[in-house]
Amino acid sequence: MIDCNTFIIEAPNMDLQYGSPDRPIWLIGDSNPACANDLAHPLDPRHPSRHSIWTPVLHVIQERVFPRRLRAYGYDPDADALYIRNAVTDPLHRRDPKHVALQVDSLRDLYHQQQPILVLSFGAFAFSVCRHAFESDNTDSAGVIAAVPKLKVDRLADEFARRHLDRAIRLLPLLHQSAARSFQHVDRAYRAVGARTYFEFTGNSIAARLLEHESAPIWSAHP
Known part of the structure; x- marks a missing residue:
């Protein structure tokens, strides 16, 4: 029986x-949750965290892009437009500079090889890893770790508001569990950058960017 109060470094299933x-x-999560062995992959639709941090954003996107519809349901890896992984596997690795450096280098190589049109990171740690991987040539794992406490909700709101206007930037930061756990704080932070609500602002901003890629293989139908 899996102890859900402990984290699992190895999750063979x-x-x-x-x-x-x-x-x-690309969707880049934080790390494996407890009981990872019961899940098929990162951001598995069976895990409730997916539906507090991604499903509401996707709902707004789908409303905006209808009738094209984004191929992003997370049930068929051969058909969906998504690539999903975590920044690290076990949460304990978030403070391990050597492990973080390996993940930064791995993501950097993949990013430059594949050139995704959009990368969405969830939470402060995933954003810090992705930012160093995609926007810096220096694998400063200590800097990745040190930056995380500074990336509060207000800072991530500012980063999203700034980045979504710059089409040269492909990395946009979304929130992790704080979107559900700290509703009032999130509401204030995103109102401060001109949003009515967090999910509406991020979903509509992402949809607007995706609609600029009409020929990309991300749509389930065409008008």
């Missing part, structure tokens, strides 16, 4: 990724 890195849209 859970795939390290979902889909192929050549998919146009």
Whole structure:
């Protein structure tokens, strides 16, 4: 029986990724949750955290892009437009500079090889890893770890608001569990950058960017 109060470094029943890195849209989560052995892959639709941090954003996107519809349901890795992985496997690795450096280098190589049209990171740690991997040539794992406490909700709101306007930037930071656990704080932070609600602002912003890629293999139908 799995002890859900402990983290699992080895999760042989859970795939390290979902889909192929050549998919146009990447979702980068934080790390494996407790009981990872019961899941098929990162951000498995059976895990409730997916539906508090991604499903509401996807709902707004789908409303905006209808009738094209984004191929992003997370049930068929051969058909979806998504590539999903975590920044690290076990949460304990988030403070291990050597392990973080390996993940930064791995993501950097994949990113430059595949050139996804959009990368969405969930939470401060995943954003810090991706930012160093995609936007710096320096594998500063200590800097990745040190930056995380500074990336509060307000800072991530500012980063999203700034980045979504710059089409040269492909990495956009979304929130992790704080979206559900700290509703009032999130609401204030995103109102401060001109949003009505977090999910509406991020979903509509992402949808607008995706609609600029009409010929990309991300749509389930065409008008």
